[in-house]
Structure formats: structure tokens, C-alpha cells
Amino acid sequence: MAVPADKPLADLSAAEQTRRAGIWRHPLVALGAGLLALFILFHDTLAAMAAIWWRSDTFAHGMLIGPIVVYMLAGRRTEIGRITPRPDSAGVLALLALSLGWAVAAAAEVGVVQQLALAVMVPAMVWAVLGRRVLWAAAFPLAYLLFAVPMGESLVEPLQDFTAVFTVKALRLSGIPVFSEGRYITTPTGNFEVAEACSGIRYLIASVALGCLYAYLTYRAAWRRLAFIALAIVMPIVANGVRAYGIVMIALLSDMKLATGVDHIIYGWLFFGLVVMLMFWIGRFWADDTAVAGAAAAVPPDSAPAPTRRALGGMLAAALLATAAGPILVMRLDEAQRDATVTLPTPPAADGAWPVTAAGEWRHTYRNAAGQVRADYLRDGGEGRVQFLAAAYPARRGAAPLVSSGNLLYDAEQWIHAGEELRTVSVAGQAFEVRELRLISGERRRMIWSWYAIGPRHVVSMPAAKAWQAWESLTGGPRRDLVVALATASADRPDEARERLTAFVAAHWQTLREQYVAAP
Structure with a gap:
């Protein structure tokens, strides 16, 4: 029976409505089973998202995203109902890529990327079980799931x-x-x-x-x-x-x-x-x-036959195997890293130009490190103090993270962030890159140079440190991860503070290079 292109699904004959309902019954059951398995496999990631929604005013809207998506999908049920679901193996490949991407993010302990991967796996599951036409018809509501991910802190x-x-x-x-x-x-x-x-x-x-x-x-x-x-x-x-x-x-x-x-x-x-x-x-x-806003882009119902139970079951099984690849890989990584330990290097040795002095206070938020090395040095003649700090973390998932927005090299209640930048200094004829942080507290000024040692690599940016942590975790091998920092008072003369820090690095370059620039 020919159906006018502008005829809504509700106005079809009873026989046609029954046929469409039969076509969709088993695909919807398969999709429900796939989504349930997805949320079970990644329940830790889902729970982490929900915890942020609950405690953060910034991301509290995340609790409303699911109901909003359901509402939008319900509004498109007529258009979607005209499509015959066709399982698509391309969706399985997308699920595999996303699951492995989730595993890489889990190895580096980048929660926001894990949560993004989970959010995108929902439309990928729709793609695998129901096909690309259904995915396209539901594209905007499914894309709206991205707002459930607590992200945006990098914009602060x-x-x-x-x-x-x-x-x-x-x-x-x-x-x-x-x-x-x-x-x-x-x-x-x-x-x-x-x-x-x-x-x-x-x-x-x-x-x-x-x-x-x-x-x-x-x-x-x-x-x-x-x-x-x-x-x-x-x-x-x-x-x-x-x-x-x-x-x-x-x-x-x-x-x-x-x-x-x-x-x-x-x-x-x-x-x-x-x-x-x-x-x-x-x-x-x-x-x-x-008139334009109210127009419905209705098309005749798809006349293709419904997918067989065997086809649906096979595609669902393939989708679940692809989805489980990431969690299985992470379990193997956790097993390999279970006995990871941390060894602490010795602080740079004192010399005539830089004698060790009594360590002054350095309040920071790297409180969950496996170990710390602290020492203070005075330049010859007592011209200025340089404080040295190294915090070591085990290369093991689930341990306290080295690279985290909550880890600060200063006390935020005492100091105000006045700016930071990457700076390259010349030491022993070599270019050495550091992250320079400038702080203010009343009339006081403080300058901190810092870097990370991730395995054998010297890194200064947080994203690069996270990426190398993931690489080291996936490739295996024992290592330790360090954050290293030098601090000095800068008053109103930042160039003098930079000269002092450069002189300290140059005087202790061999020790720093061997033990702190790239950890063994």
C-alpha cells in the first residue's frame, strides 16, 4: 500500500502499525541489552560522572541530560519509526576504537576522556545494533549526551x-x-x-x-x-x-x-x-x-524486511566483545603493575657556592606522593634561598595521581596565581625547558620552576605528561614518575630570580640530569 510522504506514522493503517511495531520489537530489546552491558562494564566511569554531578554546582545539570535526551528521542519517534533497523558492523569497529581509547585514558587516569568515551559509546551502540540511518535520525539527541560529561575545567x-x-x-x-x-x-x-x-x-x-x-x-x-x-x-x-x-x-x-x-x-x-x-x-x-518550523520531514516507511534474530544476536555479541576489549586490557595492565614500587633519589649535593641550609616551609598539595625529597640551599654570600622539592609517585593505576588539577605547588589560600609560562633556559650548552609559575601574597613574590620526569622523559606540560604516562603504562616496564620544582623569592625583580634559578640548575646539572630530569 502506498503511503503519502507527509502522512504521520500514527495515521497508518492498523496492519502497517502492527508491522512496524514487530519490526522494532527485537532490535529495541537487543539495544537495551547492549546499553545495559555497556553501563555494567563501565560502571566505575558512570559512578565517577554521577559523583561530580552531585557535588559540583558547575556540573549539576548532568543529572538532567538523560531525561532531556529521552524527551528529544520521544519527539522524533515518528521519523525514527519509519526506518527499518539494519545492524551495521561499522558501529562495532567504532565501539572497539572507543573502548581501547577508554583504556588508554584509564592507563593515564584521565577521567574526562574516559567519560567522553563512555558517552560516545552510547550512539556507537545504536549504530551497531540499529544502523546508521537510525543513528543519523537520532544524531542531535544522542550528541546531547556529551553535556553529561563534566568537562570544561581546562577553560577556567x-x-x-x-x-x-x-x-x-x-x-x-x-x-x-x-x-x-x-x-x-x-x-x-x-x-x-x-x-x-x-x-x-x-x-x-x-x-x-x-x-x-x-x-x-x-x-x-x-x-x-x-x-x-x-x-x-x-x-x-x-x-x-x-x-x-x-x-x-x-x-x-x-x-x-x-x-x-x-x-x-x-x-x-x-x-x-x-x-x-x-x-x-x-x-x-x-x-x-x-509554517517552516512546524513542517515534518516525513518519508514513507522503509519497506525493507526486519533483521533476523540471528543477525541481531550476532551483531550484539560482536558489539559486546568490542566494548569489553578496553576493560579487559586495563585488567591486564593492573595485574602487571600491581607490585610497582618507588625508589627516591638523593637531593642535589651541597657545594661551596650552594651550601644546604635549614629547610623552610613549602606548603603544597602533593600530599599523597609515595615519597618526597626536600632541601634548601643558600647562594654564596646568602644572596638568596633556592628551595628544592621532588615528589615521587608509583606507576600504578589506582594510586594517587601525579598529574592532577588538584596537585598544586603552592597553598592557594596563601598565594595568588599571577601567571605562568613555558621557559627555555640554557644550561651547560643545552636547552632546558621548565614551567615558570609566578605567585603573589601581599607584598611578597615567589617564582617556581617545575617539570615532570615520566619514565625516561623530561616533560613540562600536563597533557604531555598524561600522554606519556599512558604510553609507559601500555608498553610496560618498571618506572617511577616525578614532579620536580625549584622555588625562590622574586620580589619585584623576576629577572634576578630567573638568574638565581638558572645558576642553581647549572651548578647541579649532573645530578639533576641523571636523577631528576629523566627518571630511570
């Missing part, structure tokens, strides 16, 4: 920097004298810091999640959707700069009595609500015509 520092620059420029345009050093802003009336809570990351994530949902439900043209999503990205970033400027102005005009405590967080959420309303109002200017 760039957003802090943008907010600090925006605030300083706005204050100067307002005629207020201002001095800035990184994220630390000084005015004649008071001092301000653009802290992590002021980065606007929670506003940005919430805005993009809302913007994507609004664009999907409101527009049909791709350019309209992309335009609104772009607006949802740009507006909260700029608005957060305006918010920070406004908070500083309120504090200055009230003689530091208002907007200096928790009240400025409250102002932030109220301001964000207004920004969202403004964003939706602007979005109405390029809304689709009512």
Missing part, C-alpha cells in the same frame, strides 16, 4: 585571564587608576583577585547546554541553530566580564562594603538569568517561520 584559566583583562580595561575607561599583575587587580580603594569562581565557567557551560537545546527545539535551518549556539557561547563570556567589572565598581563605590563576599555570587546568578532571557529574546529575531 583562559576565562580568568579574559575576565581580568576585560575588567582592567573597563576600569581604565571609567577613569579609575588600576594596576594589574596577572589576575591580581589593585585599585586605590582595594585589591581584587579574579579567582576560579569568577571565571564564569559555570555560566558558560549552562548557557551552551541551554542554547543547544533551545536551538534544536526552536529552529530547523542549520545556520539558525549554529548562529544561536554561537550566541550562547559568546554572550556569557562577555557578560561575565561585565559582571566582574560591575562587582568591582559596586565594591569601590560602597567603600568595599558591598559585593566583596558571597553576595557577589548571588549577583552573578541573577545577572546570568537576565543574560539568558536577553539571549532568548535576541534569538527570536531569526526564528523560523511558523
